[in-house]
Amino acid sequence: MGKITGFKEYERRVTPERDPAERVKDWNDYKLPMSDDEAKVQGARCMDCGIPTCHMGTDLAGMTSGCPVYHLIPEWNDLVYQGQWKEALERELRMNNFPEFTGIACPAPCEGACVLGINEPPVAIRSIERAIIEKGFEEGWVKPEPPTIRTEKQVAVVGSGPAGLAAAAQLNKAGHNVTVYERSDRIGGLLTYGIPEMKLPYEVVERRIDLMEKEGITFVTNTEIGKDYPTEELQKDFDAVILCGGAAKHRDLRMEGRELKGIHFAMDFLHQNTKSLLDSNHEDGNFISAEGKDVIVIGGGDTGTDCLATSIRHNCKSLTQFDYHDRKPDTRQEAENPWPQWPVIHRTEYGHKEAQAALGKDPRAYTVVTKKFVGDSNGHVKEVHTIEVEEVIDENGNRMKKEISGTEKVWPAQLVLLAIGFTGPEQELIKEMGLKTDHRTNVKADYGQYNTNIKGVFAAGDMRRGQSLIVWAINEGREAARECDRYLMGSTQLP
Structure with a gap:
């Protein structure tokens, strides 16, 4: 599919982003449209791999590999390369009702299972997916299609x-x-x-x-x-x-000081922020503000990253994201994480880039475990106490985390966001x-x-x-x- 030698000739490019230092000043989409020409080039990188694995979603080692909606990825990659955008849109919508959502918010397990990804950067599938549906809306190809017959059920x-x-x-x-x-x-x-x-x-x-x-x-x-x-x-x-x-x-942290004011679930923080933004452009004040505060985000996943990006736009004083795990390797470790498993590698997401631009450093702190919260005389959180951990193997061969004596630390915090899942x-x-x-x-x-x-x-x-x-x-x-x-x-x- 695509150009036979495209994967040899062209480098991977994804949907471009606005300058992190500038985009943190507003709430507009942090990404820019991918041009038609660039989408064609990226479609050309799709190999004639014989047996594609990008389009079939399954669970491998507890992680998703490939696309669970069975997207016809090689087909619409080739059609984009050929300039047949309307036909590509038809293929895209055949298996996915909302490619505009997955083209933005899906972590793209399809790319983790891309055959090209064995030894080269994978095809930019998610970026092409979004380019197709946006082209469809721009051209007026995406139209209401009510059913011709009603069952009355x-x-x-x-x-x-x-x-x-x-x-x-x-x-x-x-x-x-x-x-x-x-x-x-x-x-x-x-x-x-x-x-x-x-x-x-x-x-x-x-x-x-x-x-x-x-x-x-x-x-x-x-x-x-x-x-x-x-x-x-x-x-x-x-x-x-x-x-x-x-x-x-919500998954909660039950520990000393949890009842203090200023400790919130991440989803409450995000929900209130978006509602106030959409309702009044934040003029109603009905949201949890990070302005001028030392913010601690507990949890290293996507929701935690969203909290980083939101806090920066509130103009927080400082920002730290606790990750229970060690920093992941920069490249796939084949012995423990072979293709086509989802690649467990270090990633720098949009919120991390924005923290670097706005505050001068990557906000992540690895192998950190929260031990307790400490408050001020008004019952509001002022400190988070932590200790570092290391992975060890117990006598039964099981991996476990062990606290490292002497690594205790106190972090100033007036706002703590729990982003540890559900x-x-x-x-x-x-x-x-x-x-x-x-x-x-x-x-x-x-x-x-x-x-x-x-x-x-x-x-x-x-x-x-x-x-x-x-x-x-x-x-x-x-x-x-x-x-x-x-x-x-x-x-x-x-x-």
């Missing part, structure tokens, strides 16, 4: 994150009347309130929602199922229900509906089937599988829609 989708939106889109294509319920004031779930504006602008989400409304999907906000809308009524009013409520139960879905709705759960408290529903112990009720996305990638959520939303359609009609033509 009524389906409720609970939750408007990527799983819920994907399920709604597919069920609508099948001709069912779909209503999506969201407890927040805006549609999008974590797409809207979990990913900062400069990374995933709300106008991108809103653009897709407007399209889905024109296709006949109904969206209802400020409605929490089980509170604002009793579950008994929901099940009576609808022929089927798909639960896509996510995994919103432990599963919130349980109130699950208990009220009488849903069975697995050992991790997720709704029990087999992958590929998605039906719960209650007839006509399905579950998909993080609510079923636990905290995961946006692309897995889309995969499960699509597949749950297929099984729901089969339940309603006896057979299905949905993929």
Whole structure:
């Protein structure tokens, strides 16, 4: 696919970024559009690899390898190289309802499984993906496509994150009347309130929602199922229900000083910031401000990085990100992390670049464990006490972390953000509906089937599988829609 010798002739280039020193002064998209010509060049790097592994998602060593929505990647790479953009868009949308979301927010496990990536930088798949869908919107090729026939079956989708939106889109294509319920004031779930504006602008989400409304999907906000809308009524009013409520139960740190003011979950920080920004450009003051504060972010993942970028735009005084793990190697370690596993390597993300530009250093502190929080006389956090750890092998051959005596440290902090993930879905709705759960408290529903112990009720996305990638959520939303359609009609033509 692509140009036969393209991978030899052209270097990898990804979607360009604005200058970090400049972009931290606003909340606009930190990336710039990739030109048509550059996208063609990057498409040319896609090899004629015989058996592509980029397009088939699977779990390897506990990590995702390849694309869970089975994107037709080699096909649309070649079509972009040939300049056949409209055909590339058709291939892209065949397997993914929302390439504009994955082209921005997916970590691109497809690139980790790219055959070229064995010994060269992989094809810039995510950048090409975004270029295709943006070209489609610019040219007017992405249009509402309401179904020609309605089945008159009524389906409720609970939750408007990527799983819920994907399920709604597919069920609508099948001709069912779909209503999506969201407890927040805006549609999008974590797409809207979990990913900062400069990374995933709300106008991108809103653009897709407007399209889905024109296709006949109904969206209802400020409605929490089980509170604002009793579950008994929901099940009576609808022929089927798909639960896509996510995994919103925060993982916490239970230790001395946790009750102090100024310690917040990362998602509360991000949610309030985006809501205030969209509501009033921060003029209402209804957000947790990092301005003038020493900020500690506990957690080394993407959410922690989003907290870095947000804090910098608030004009924080200092910024440190604690990572429990050691600094990862710069290149793949073949013995422990062979291709096509997701490459476990050191990455410098957008928030790290911005911290370097604004504050003069990389904000990360590795192998750090928080021991306690200390407050001032007003009950507000003022210090974080830590110790460093090292990995050792115990007598049974198990890896474990051991504290290093003498590495204790006190960090000044007036704002602490906990970005250490989630432990599963919130349980109130699950208990009220009488849903069975697995050992991790997720709704029990087999992958590929998605039906719960209650007839006509399905579950998909993080609510079923636990905290995961946006692309897995889309995969499960699509597949749950297929099984729901089969339940309603006896057979299905949905993929």
